[in-house]
Amino acid sequence: MSKIDKIQLIECLENEVEKHLQKVIHIFQNLNETTLLQIPDNGSWSIAQCFEHLNSYGCYYLPQIKNALNKNTEHSLTNVFKGSWLGSYFTRMMLPSNTKKYKAFKNHIPSANLNAHQVLATFIEQQETLLSYLKQARTIDLDKIRVPISIAKWVRLKLGDVFQFMIAHDERHIQQAERVLTGIKNFEKI
Numbered sequence: 228m229s230k231i232d233k234i235q236l237i238e239c240l241e242n243e244v245e246k247h248l249q250k251v252i253h254i255f256q257n258l259n260e261t262t263l264l265q266i267p268d269n270g271s272w273s274i275a276q277c278f279e280h281l282n283s284y285g286c287y288y289l290p291q292i293k294n295a296l297n298k299n300t301e302h303s304l305t306n307v308f309k310g311s312w313l314g315s316y317f318t319r320m321m322l323p324s325n326t327k328k329y330k331a332f333k334n335h336i337p338s339a340n341l342n343a344h345q346v347l348a349t350f351i352e353q354q355e356t357l358l359s360y361l362k363q364a365r366t367i368d369l370d371k372i373r374v375p376i377s378i379a380k381w382v383r384l385k386l387g388d389v390f391q392f393m394i395a396h397d398e399r400h401i402q403q404a405e406r407v408l409t410g411i412k413n414f415e416k417i
Contacts, residue, residue, distance in 0.1 A: 237365055267411075272403070
């Protein structure tokens with residue numbers, strides 16, 4: 228694994244989260260409930276389901292990150308992050324450039340019966356929380372703190388890897404929601 232400047236990494240991740248917030252607020256937040264809940268013809272998830280899937284990960288990881296940050300108040304002496312091969316693997320899997328489809332784990336499959344606007348409000352709140360944790364992480368060692376992953380709690384990833392995985396996963400499903408919206412708009416033009 229190559230070493231990355233910790234502050235540059237965190238700034239890059241913060242910028243990604245800011246972009247996610249802007250997209251959700253400007254593109255999705257003011258759509259009507261029918262549009263947000265419309266299931267595409269191909270049977271994939273609705274826009275609201277894409278965000279509810281992300282919320283399920285946020286509900287797991289954000290408290291884990293908070294606990295890890297609260298336990299590790301010691302300031303870092305290093306300004307570098309050297310991720311793990313497993314963390315890099317999971318992050319690469321979630322990058323939107325990886326077009327392979329993955330089946331969601333059972334406890335992360337969203338219901339079709341959702342309060343779409345509440346789902347988006349929750350996502351926005353989680354992104355704001357994630358931003359605050361990234362700011363907190365500037366002073367700690369991203370390699371030292373470990374967080375259990377949702378699919379196998381005995382596997383613990385470095386905090387820097389968890390941040391990268393979560394944000395890549397968010398980007399992947401925000402792009403999916405954008406494709407769903409484009410499909411709905413194209414269908415309405417017919």
